[in-house]
Amino acid sequence: MEMYTEILVSFFLVVAGIFGLVGSFGMLKLTDTMQRLHAPTKATTLGVGGVLIASMLYFGLGKAQVSFHELLITIFLFLTAPVTANFIAKTYMARNIKPEELPASEREYGWAVYDDPPGRAEEDFHERERKGRN
């Protein structure tokens, strides 16, 4: 492998390592769960992204074979990481944050963690009525 390819690959690996480390350090340092959620998003984006770019360069420039696996990993990560973060946020909010502590949704309906979606409340009402009659 040529010198400049090696330098380029190492550069991306080091960048990825730094961001992975800062992300983990953030998990330790930050104090509440909502703040801690920000740390893994960094690790999955630039941390993993750097390794994937390095891998693509290594195979593309060094071994002259194009590899699409890195691209797929990126796509799958970008699809799944926000969903996990959202689940954690919602669970934490439902258990530890009262609706009064949040800014108002400025609409008829409150936030979905605490309030039923439109139509749901009436449905429940009809169901209760039906059950009451039987």
Add this chain to the structure above:
Amino acid sequence: MALKRIFPHPLLTLVLTFVWLALVSTVTLGNLILGFAVGIVVPLLTAPYWPDRAKIHYPFRVIEYALIVLWDIVVANVEVALIILFKRNANIRSHFICVPLELTSPEAITVLAGTITMTPGTVSATLAADGQAILVHCLHTDDPDGVRAQIKNRYERRLKEIFQ
């Protein structure tokens, strides 16, 4: 339309074929046929799950959007890293920010929520019960209105053009 019945979702067929080829990583006629078979069978089987699927109006705007998001991810990563490393915990001012939405299609809102979470510094926490506002948690900002304006102008406006 017979063609419509075999390919109810041509884009999904194309994507699945490409993903299959990328997974096996070698393009041969056999793999192409196998991938294409997966691309035909999966949309037929999953059709009941997307009755009113979103239409993408400007495919090239999707590429523009992806590039903007990638760039923002890099910039925001550095910003958040600096906050984590050099700001004392007492000085970090986290905010919940309510962003009213003009987007209506569930797919567009999902993409926006994903974008907000993937750009470090902001995490989408929950939607309003009627889906017309999104609650965003911001790690550190002195200007919550600025963050709201950035989400609306930079991401939501573009998604609106793509999906509506």
